[in-house]
């Protein structure tokens with residue numbers, strides 16, 4: 219703007235007289251990272267929705283409420299330091315592969331009606 | 344808002360080639376096959392260094408655009424006409440800052456700290472969407488931004504949400520949900536002026552005339568003159584070409600402007616019925632470059648306001664710091 223006059227009266231009140239010295243944010247100044255888990259209604263699971271930067275867990279909850287609880291339904295939030303999340307290596311995904319015969323773990327693996335029908339048939343004869 | 348189609352890249356071709364040479368061809372093939380199958384890439388996965396670099400650049404600049412984009416609108420919070428408009432504008436500006444945070448987090452999963460991104464913004468090394476280097480002179484400008492700039496951003500963000508990087512897609516899903524409110528409240532305020540008094544209509548027409556060129560710049564230079572982006576398309580980093588997105592925007596929104604009896608300052612603007620594509624006069628791309636490189640009406644003010652905020656908020660952040668604590672990146 220001409221003469222450094224802003225259209226924003228608030229900006230003019232700041233009297234920005236930036237010295238030209240670079241402004242540098244130091245490492246750690248934006249604090250640590252916390253993962254946020256959101257519970258939509260009583261009885262539902264807490265679901266991971268993202269994360270916030272905060273200096274401690276209490277403030278992480280405050281920021282999480284602002285960031286993840288300001289619009290949609292929410293009854294509760296959890297936060298946990300990202301550093302405390304233990305996860306499998308994504309490269310080991312194949313250990314969850316379900317290509318084995320696992321119908322013995324499944325209701326569909328047990329055919330009771332066939333047996334009942336066979337029994338009933340055999341009794342009639 | 345506001346990922347424009349145009350993502351500034353610093354010229355650094357040599358480093359790029361060097362990095363690419365070091366990618367393990369077997370891992371690269373597996374990575375590309377995963378993307379071709381429509382699967383997402385997650386932070387712990389192996390990825391080509393060029394994919395990582397391009398994503399950091401894209402997501403970081405998107406994040407900066409959200410933060411800087413809140414400034415021209417924030418200007419008008421105290422002067423928004425009426426209580427409901429004021430509430431809506433406060434909510435929108437808060438959303439945009441929230442978008443910035445979601446996006447910084449997504450970029451952090453790729454290995455660049457939020458502090459480093461903010462420093463690159465303040466030093467001018469990292470860019471943000473060019474449209475925010477223009478002033479919001481009247482309330483009508485705010486309605487044009489809320490309606491048309493957010494609409495343009497939505498075209499871009501809906502496309503990017505189908506990309507390959509999991510954390511970015513998840514952030515965009517949430518962002519797009521909130522953008523639908525931005526667009527609707529912007530359209531509503533725009534229509535109110537368009538159907539209002541002659542003075543209100545004149546104010547809106549004036550704002551449209553001033554914003555049309557920046558809006559045409561929004562998606563970046565035409566495909567024919569922009570650098571090769573085939574690899575980025577294959578890797579699902581770039582999801583649509585600049586021309587495709589611009590055409591999609593024009594196709595949806597020009598009729599919504601014309602139906603209100605407003606005009607656009609380009610006599611060549613029309614839809615070619617045989618090709619289905621929109622035609623328009625070439626925007627001034629020299630001006631576009633000049634503004635990106637600091638020569639726009641508000642570049643200096645935008646960064647100075649950010650610097651002021653960093654300097655004056657520092658004592659709070661410092662008081663709550665834990666020196667020596669190990670800082671980690673987001674998990675997902």
Ligand SMILES: [Fe+2]
Nearest residue numbers: 344493522525
């Ligand atoms: Fe928005």
Ligand SMILES: [Fe+2]
Nearest residue numbers: 344345439442
């Ligand atoms: Fe946004």
